[in-house]
Amino acid sequence: MAGAGKRVYIKTFGCQMNEHDSEQMLALLTSHGYHGATCPEEADVILVNTCAVREKPEQKAYSIMGRLHQLKRDNPRAIVGITGCVAEQRGEGLWDHMSSLDFVLGPGKIHRLPEVLHAVDTGGDGVCATGFEDGPFVHLPLPRGCRVRASVTIMQGCNNFCSYCIVPAVRGRERSRPSKDVLAEIKSLVEQGTKEILLLGQNVNAYAKHDPAELTFPQLLAKINAIPGIERIRFTTSHPKDLTEETIRSFGHLKRLCEHCHLPFQAGSNAVLERMNRRHTREDYLALVQRLREVVPHLSITADVMVGFPGESEADFSQTMELMQVVEFDALFSFKYSPRAGTRAAQWPDDIAPAAKQRRLESLQVLQREITLKKNRRLAGEIKEVLVEGYSRHVPDQIMGRTRCNRIVNFAGGPDIMGKVVQVRITEGLQNSLRGELC
């Protein structure tokens, strides 16, 4: 086999989609004889799977490329490739950052990784494979081994063109995977012992929206719910405009669908939402939250929000804070706006001073920490269903699992309950997790 005995190290930046792409690249290379390395120094092939959605992970990717250039000098036989969104966006321009780079591979071409590695291995110089191919959704092998939780991509790309977002440019237009393939992959994972499935897509709830012959998103959820042995289903990331009444009702009647919805709102001001081209208003968003909570009152709602978008006034920002107080999110992923080359917003002045962006971010995070802590403390005394994932990374001698609402719980327990669903009494709510005792 082409990669027999060779070791591969993958450094991943960014979101769950990227983590899943890295898992699939490793699985693909494993099927060609490669195996994993724990650090770049011991690897024959080093991949940096980049993210261009925000400035910070992109800068981190450039900084690691500097270190890899040094490593290539010490070990010229090592093959170094850049994958992911920065690869798609910058393409051959990446050789300006790292002249010793061996290849660049966009997210639409990861199925070609073994072939590209072979080309480099046999003397090909500077291979650059980017762009998206028409035709069927490319299937990659499943990562091996039993995992309690596994991600399954059901769609890729995005048609929404939010004015700040580079995803449609670097991940292409929406493409949904045939439901029969999705269901077959999930059945196979569940047969191997997986209990929880996370359905992935940049705009996951727009699944097959333009294909009348395919299952709708809620129909797909119902089919997955009926797979024997599956314990939990989650999905991310949803767009408010594609959250249909039928999907909302699914939270109420599908037993395996967890009571957690990640629903980015990005801003609380209609003026900002319009410039962002979000295609929903704050009123639309609040109506969805109300409807979700009518169906499942204890549903956990998490979101993404951005501060410092061009033209965001103090009054606009106050509306974001006010929306947070009304909704009381269970958790929030908050970011400062940074212009992404190639987006519409990047053509506008980035007119919010860095200090103001930082102040707004900190105010928002202080508020969210208070809300999260208050909600976590309220759970003390309740009994929760917890899926045990492994040993706690932060609390010695304890094991760690998640509630259906996606809260982390640490508690005492033995190896016999690993991978099982157990009942845990919550004894204390902390800032980022819960403590509990096995019932």
Ligand code: SF4
């Ligand atoms: S919905 Fe908007 S923010 Fe989300 S991936 Fe698509 S363009 Fe980007």
